[in-house]
Amino acid sequence: MTFVQVIDCKTSRLDDMNQLMDTWLERTNGKRTATHSVIGRDRSDASHVVEIVEFPSYEEAMRNSELAETDELFQEIVALCEEPPSFTDLDVVREDQLNTANARRYFEEGVNNRSYDTLRELCTPDYREHDPANPADPVDLENSIAAAAEMLEALQPVITVESELAEGDLVTLRWTSTATHNREYLGVEPTGRELTVSGHTTFRFREDKIAESWWNWDYFGLLVQLGIIEQ
Template identity: 45%
Template sequence: MTFVQVIDYETKRFEEMNALIDRWAEQASGRRTVTHTMIGRDRDAKTHYVDLVEFPSYEEAMRNSQLPETDRMFQEMVSLCDGMPKFMNLDVVRDEYLNKLLVNRIFEDLAEKGNFDVMEECVAAGYMDHDMMRMPGAADGREGLRRSMTMWRDAFDFTFDLHRQIAEGDCVSTLWNWTGRQKGEFMGVPATGQEVAMSGCTTFRIEDGRVAEGWWYYDAPGLMRQLGMNMPMGSGGTTQDMGM
């Protein structure tokens, strides 16, 4: 079970505190068990800070606390605080990443279901799609994404299997498997009714609660081979970059 330690403290010397944390991270590299940290400053009390330190488990947190570098950091941290820091130890019983939930809606509501009524809610007006094989004149923005998804939906009945996600900062990367049946024309190939599949990875950047940028990577040559299409020169069967 994931374990989070919350450290509540007052300090007028945050720059020194920040440098101390950086030194500890460098000195304990390869042995520390921390998986994620976040520091928040109270908007209503500029010297009040709260640190959230995440570990894979309580046992891993205890291992981390026994490192000599951790003990030295704690002593120095106390000297930089106005008073003794307060600690809260939490076993995480529910863990939701809002950015992941937003990204899942792009795959499920927009791509799979074609529910474009949620486009404005989920996608930024200036959305940018990075695509090495985009058609000439293809547009960005919500309309560009809608047209691209409509092209795929007109050509295939398909589903995504989202089997791994990593969220960091303002980005979410998703590893997925895609399976479909060709029901319409696709890049000059008439409908075949053939079952096809490919795997790939998509990274979305989130801005102000909406998807603002997307990078799609997947096995386009493999899909082309399954459809009996001619391979592009220089592809060599490697993964290409195409916008979904």
């Protein structure tokens, strides 16, 4: 179970605290068990600083606290604080990655079900798409849907998301697509061939909608499987 520790403190020496964190990160490289750390400052009270540290589990957090470097960091942070810091230990009982859910929906509903209205719903009106396989770069929402529809209707691919990574307003999905060449595509009459391609897509979100995307996929491999070019 994911474990989160929240550290509250009062300090006017945030720059010094950041330097301490940089030193700790360098000295614990390869040893620490913390996976994510965020430091925030209260907008209504500049001396109120909160650090949120995430661990894979409570046990991993305890391993991290036993590091000599962690104990030294704690003592130095206490010295920077105007009063003893407080700690809140949390077992994470629910974690929702809303952008990741919408990124998966783009593939699982928009692409796999050929639901073009879903693609419009998920994207901003000023959406821009970058794809080396498309000679026009970037393309807007309607042109991207038109290009996608040509491929989707001809090949009817099913995309399986293999892994995902989210950071800030970006979500990257690694995927595999299986398809069948049932209709004319790129000037090639239907061959009935089973096609497999893989790639990854990075989506940039703005207010829960996809504002921009970058596609990197095996377009060359698709052309080879269609018999358009020889390998």
